[in-house]
Amino acid sequence: MADRSIGAILSGLRHLSADQVERIVHLQREQNLRFGEAAVRLGFVSNDDVLYALSQQYHFPYSPEESRTASPELITQNHPFGPQAESFRAIRSQLMMRVFQESRERRALAVISPQAGDGKTYFAANLAVVLAQLGGRTLVVDADMRAGRLHDVFGVENRSGLSGILVGRTESKVIRQANGIPNLFVLPSGNPPPNPLELVERPAFGLLMKELVGKFDHVVVDTPAAASGSDGAVIASRCGAALLLARKDQSRVAELQDLLASLQQTSVAFAGVVYNEF
Structure with missing residues (x-):
């Protein structure tokens, strides 16, 4: 203190x-x-x-109201004592027991869902904030190289990012410090490539995730919607753990079952389902 x-x-x-x-x-x-x-x-x-x-x-981490510059989507940073932030902290507690235990093999957590608009980016960003508030070094990765938004949410540049790393470009300062959260870092998606699925299927992506989980205490990965392709399931398999997001009045049971079935064909640890009411 x-x-x-x-x-x-x-x-x-x-x-x-x-x-x-x-x-x-x-x-x-x-x-x-x-x-x-x-x-x-x-x-x-x-x-x-x-x-x-x-x-x-x-x-x-908390900023006075008049000096807040964070995106309205970052409710855990803008309103860390509100009911929504408390919900994220409750989810964090569950994930600390199920995914981020020190006694277990280090894994990243992929946030997946069936459709665009289910809230993956919103969820991944706010989960990363509350994990960083524990004091450990936290990284949120935008692996949605089709339509990534994390750079907009955190207000960081996206001229270089994950796509550049995966094609072998030497890029400096790809991982950026998030404003207002000392322990939080962002790896944006970078320029959209023509072959996002092939990039995450190559060995380089798996090797990168292993390197990142060795350098950070918590790694959260945003993914493309399953409706856009099989990127999300592939990314989850490379991360080691996955959390499924379902949206109220939008997600269909059959879609969720199909996505779960695709995960069962891999060694990914399934952390559970979060029901998004917003």
């Missing part, structure tokens, strides 16, 4: 005067409140300011 007190962080954040601090302390003692609660009651800071101060004290 940081040495700075909540009062010191809030004072620096909102440039509180000595008189304002004195009034806060007086109300704090008078009504037996925390410093932040008293400051909010007096209108000197907001609840968001207090959450930011707590995040600084407990080393938890």
Whole structure:
């Protein structure tokens, strides 16, 4: 925990005067409140300011509302204490037991689903954020070389990425630091190739995944929809573990069964199904 007190962080954040601090302390003692609660009651800071101060004290990535630049899709970064973020943390807990146990062989987790629009990119991005919030080095890989979106979600360049690595181009700084999350890194998809399936079927992709799981504590991989081709199943087999995403009122049982059947023909560890209501 940081040495700075909540009062010191809030004072620096909102440039509180000595008189304002004195009034806060007086109300704090008078009504037996925390410093932040008293400051909010007096209108000197907001609840968001207090959450930011707590995040600084407990080393938890969080940005004040007025300085947020993250995509609205990153609800776990923009609203880390909301109900949706709590749902992602609950899923994270399950995955830490099923996939990311230290006693098990290191594996990456592929997020797969039947159709485009099921929410794979949204899910993979937010899962990566909550994994990074544990403190370990986390990498999210955009393996959807047909229509990758992770670079837009995280606001990173996509001039070079996974496709370039797989065709043997020497590219520097392909893995990029995500803004606002110290332990989170992004490997974008790169320029769309004409042969994405062939690229992930080649040995180079499997070797790359083994190298990445050796360098990062958690690796999450976004994939193309199964309707676009068999890329997702191939990617999952190279990652070692897969999580199936189903969308409310959209996913068909037959499609989910077909996708599961394709995984059963490989050695991939199936982590479970997540039901996306959004």
